[in-house]
Amino acid sequence: MPADSLTLQVAEIVGLTLRRSPGELVRLQREEISEWDSLKHMEIVFAVEDSFGIEFREDELPYLNSVALIREAVERHRAT
């Protein structure tokens, strides 16, 4: 199934931060991507927050471990 527009936007942000192709990131989990370290994780979180004008809660941050999970969290925040 092709990725939707929000997924692609998130993948683009993660890809820019990690310098990886957004297309391949859509299918991967954080533990499969060695460049996705703790520091890059914070950079990804902040870049997503800035792009969508949202702020994740502290308890969400450790679980934003894939493009799909970040997409879900963005959608939740935009709905509230």
Next chain:
Amino acid sequence: MRHDLSAAGSAFGLRPITLADAGFVVQLRARGGRGAFMHSIAPDVAQQEAYLARYFDRPDDYYFIIYRLATGEAEGTIGLYDIDWRDRSAQWGRWIVRKGSLAALESAVLLYELAFDRLGLQMVYCRTVAANTAVLSFHRSFGLVMHELLPRHFRIGDHVYDAVEQRLTRELWNDIRAGVHATTLRFAGRVARVPERE
């Protein structure tokens, strides 16, 4: 060794480890989730206390508990050791944060501040199992420079591993500290705090 170095950042702090932390260390290691690349430790609290008692007698070895400023809750460990006062260098490690903790970045920042600003060191290095790509990537993202590959450097259990030594000099630290501080500050904005401690 018994020391009185401590540091408080924006959300997390470092304090000297005590005998009373032995149980926490055993739990942390057991639940750490990165077991493949960690040295085995004394498996029960009494043995861990004995290890800490020996550590207290060892000079130039600073072992810390990483804790949350808001609650005092311990979230991990970190250490600075093998200090060479002639060339003012030291190794850092024993770095474990509990699963789900967000203390990794700030604990590293605080350790570098202690090393360079308080102890006056000129260079700090880490030796990481070469296959531990997540930690190697963290150090690289932070700004450390690859120094050398150390073949068959670590023996962990029955396995022998190559290690990678990455280094941060005082000059490099001065170049990157503003950037990492900005990141830790922004993050800390959402971590609850209690009023400043004495």
